[in-house]
Amino acid sequence: xxxxxxxxxxxxxxxxxxxxxxxxxxxxxxxxxxxxxxxxxxxxxxxxxxxxxxxxxxxxxxxxxxxxxxxxxxxxxxxxxxxxxxxxxxxxxxxxxxxxxxxxxxxxxxxxxxxxxxxxxxxxxxxxxxxxxxxxxxxxxxxxxxxxxxxxxxxxxx
DNA sequence: GCCAACGTTGGC
DNA sequence: GCCAACGTTGGC
Numbered sequence: 001x002x003x004x005x006x007x008x009x010x011x012x013x014x015x016x017x018x019x020x021x022x023x024x025x026x027x028x029x030x031x032x033x034x035x036x037x038x039x040x041x042x043x044x045x046x047x048x049x050x051x052x053x054x055x056x057x058x059x060x061x062x063x064x065x066x067x068x069x070x071x072x073x074x075x076x077x078x079x080x081x082x083x084x085x086x087x088x089x090x091x092x093x094x095x096x097x098x099x100x101x102x103x104x105x106x107x108x109x110x111x112x113x114x115x116x117x118x119x120x121x122x123x124x125x126x127x128x129x130x131x132x133x134x135x136x137x138x139x140x141x142x143x144x145x146x147x148x149x150x151x152x153x154x155x156x157x158x
Numbered sequence: 159g160c161c162a163a164c165g166t167t168g169g170c
Numbered sequence: 171g172c173c174a175a176c177g178t179t180g181g182c
Contacts, residue, residue: 007179007180009180033165034165034166035165055179055180055181056179056180056181058182059181060180060181114181131162131163131181132162132163132164132179132180132181133163133164133180134163134164134165134178134179134180135164136179
């Protein structure tokens, strides 16, 4: 059991969008960064916890909790010539890009804004808070996970 | 809109 | 293999 943080621009695909999906789940497609790809392909497992982060908002914020429901498999949007995330270099017999499937568990309302998170001593080492942190998929420690859930007033999942 | 902090590309 | 140029992300 491990923990992760996934970034999404709120205006692009929000936690509310995830909750509105059939089965409240979606394939996390479109990741085109090798470091993030390696985590999606090799490390992220069914049952892992996901902090759903809205980037680009005012303020940027952690807006919900999700869980992994399907581990890494080839990202179909890379094979679709009409898709915005199409990558002709990714072949179906040797895919470059991977996705996992996540399902919404609980919103964090109000969301935990970035400036507030920066005030929390226990989160000082968090990758999200590091200057210049751009990875759209990041590992989160068990202690950070626990702290974020308590800040979000989440006592029990599901 | 600005700019820092990256990741990627390609010439050499 | 180095590194400059370029493109992108994302906070502010």
